[in-house]
Amino acid sequence: MTDPVEAAYERLRRSRPELFENPPGAPIEILPAFPSEEGPYGVLYSDPYITLLRDPVRLFDGPVGGYFRVVPSAGHGGAAILPVYDGRVILVRHFRHSTRRWHWEIPRGFSEPGESLEETARRELEEELKVTAVDLRPLGLIHVDTGLTAGGSGLFWAAVDTPPNLEEAEEEGIERAILLTAAELGTMQEQGEITDSFTMGAVLNARQHRLPPFD
Secondary structure: OOOHHHHHHHHHHHHOHHHHOOOOOOOEEEOOOOOOOOOOOEEEEEOOOEEEEEEEEEEOOOOEEEEEEEEEOOOOOOEEEEEEEOOEEEEEEEEEOOOOEEEEEOOEEOOOOOOOHHHHHHHHHHHHHOOOEEEEEEEEEEOOOOOOEOOOEEEEEEEEOOOOOOOOHHHHOEEEEEEEOHHHHHHHHHOOOOOOHHHHHHHHHHHHOOOOOOO
16 A cells, blocks of 8 residues: 555646755755655645645765755745835734744735736735735745745735734734834844844835835
8 A cells, every 4th residue: 555645746746846856966865765764754744735745855965864944835835025114114023832922923824726927925914904906016036944944935015004903813823913114123123122023024125125114
């Protein structure tokens, strides 16, 4: 009987071969077959948002072993959006289970299957802030944890039409929102109040592109 964990891995390898490439000179080589030692290998968990793999690898032309990876199930990691209303950036205070802490951050979320990054960005603004993007501009990709997570997330800047409406935000784990000038945002960064990598990456790229409020 075929091991379902290994079978799911082989299906993923066939459907998304780009995830299993071995570039020239790669010091960690994904093996074409499962070794008999150092297992288990395969798809250890999967849902519509993430897939956890343990790849069979050869490390630095030496020993064989397993290497964990988290792969976005939708093909990319979703979208994070720097929303601007009336010349000010909107940040939300969001509780995150992984850190067991509240964080000041921009809206973000996983993509649904078949959804484009732009569609994800617009949907997340509607869900978290109940606002509509009247101008949405891509800021490139961000890889937030290259040691564990495959696939980049799209960063966006958005001009929105109304202030945030958080009447139903408790369902999103959001406590409140604030609107900040560029100077106020800079002060929060200097004081270490912003630690979220998506937020810092979006602010950096928006500054580089001289988008409001950094123009």
